[in-house]
Amino acid sequence: MDNAASLPMTQVKEPPRGDSQNPAIPIHQASDTSMASIITDAFTQDHHACDHRLAAAEACVGRGDWSDIGTAAEALVSAMNRHFDAEEQTLFPRLAEIYRVAANPIEVMLSEHAQMRVLFEDLTEAVGRQDRDTCLGILETLHFLTQQHNSKEECVLYPMADGALKTQAGEIADLLAHG
Ligand SMILES: [Fe+2]
Ligand SMILES: [Fe+2]
16 A cells, blocks of 8 residues: 555555556556655655755744855755756656646646745845845745645655656656755
8 A cells, every 4th residue: 555655646446456447557567665754765765854954044034143144044955956057947848748737736746836836035135134024034934935835745746756657767866965
């Protein structure tokens, strides 16, 4: 049931046999078990790395140490932009090409990326002005948005991608490791 558990959008009632109706998500191939969560694991791990950078930036602002805040904010924005780039330029286009049902959730994810990229610019400006309250507000908003956003990707889009992009999963995951 591991494969089935990683595909929450697919209702799986019976083992094998009946999946010819949905060839885009072959969910009962035992030989693929070890490959089932490469994308989910890599991108979820990168979410956690970004979460740590966000927490570090929040801690710096909380301490009011402006020499550290600039570095922490830059590291956060850089890590999140890199993650978004991997999704926007590779993962999402490849998923949408193979599995058309993903187009709508991907559109939502892209609009949320755009919303967060605006906040990155606002944060950089606020850090430049040493505006503590604005920095805290932006980081708090980013915290909320990333929790919502990441949850949707981890529960829906990444498992979908693991099902649809099996042969490319390692290559796509490597974007985060070496990008
Ligand atoms: Fe995303
Ligand atoms: Fe993501």
